[in-house]
């Protein structure tokens with residue numbers, strides 16, 4: 296069976312990673328969470344004191360980029376790879392609202408994008424990969440055989456994110472989460488370098504009113520049709 300590349304782009308909290316993981320596991324493909332890479336660089340900058348409230352020392356981060364080593368290590372129990380920042384598993388730390396609040400600023404730095412896009416291209420060079428993010432179908436894999444663009448209303452997405460963070464025990468309000476979602480939408484869609492846009496050949500999926508299972512079945516069908524079309 297031929298292996299394909301599946302690019303899943305879209306706004307934050309549209310459930311991209313959930314469906315991407317399910318899809319990769321069903322097809323026996325590698326799943327790569329590109330957002331985790333931008334989050335890990337943000338965590339590095341926060342830990343090194345390069346970001347403080349209104350002050351982001353971009354130049355220092357660019358200077359230190361060579362010292363940031365990112366890798367993915369497969370977790371047998373979970374069935375997908377988890378990200379490591381300089382050999383430390385940071386999956387939990389990168390999902391906090393603190394990291395979410397600054398990640399779009401870090402992701403707008405061209406030097407950061409250049410470094411991460413190069414790693415992403417390498418991870419997908421043998422196909423058989425499902426990667427989710429913002430510029431996967433436009434910049435990282437413009438020739439991907441299947442491109443999806445996921446959307447849902449900001450309120451719906453904030454509701455999902457709020458529930459997730461609450462379940463993890465985070466002390467946050469719905470308003471703060473909604474504000475973060477809309478601010479990130481704005482920065483991600485208006486930045487100069489690789490803004491979030493739908494690739495011309497991407498299939499748009501608005502999942503505001505789809506259950507996770509309905510969405511998964513729909514996307515699995517699309518993937519199977521694409522693979523069969525190549526056989």
Ligand code: DC
Pocket residue numbers: 307308329330331333334398399402403427428429430431479483
């Ligand atoms: O998918 P996520 O919410 O974990 O992504 C975190 C941030 O990283 C998001 O606000 C935008 C940025 N990002 C990006 O610019 N390009 C990608 N390919 C993936 C994420």
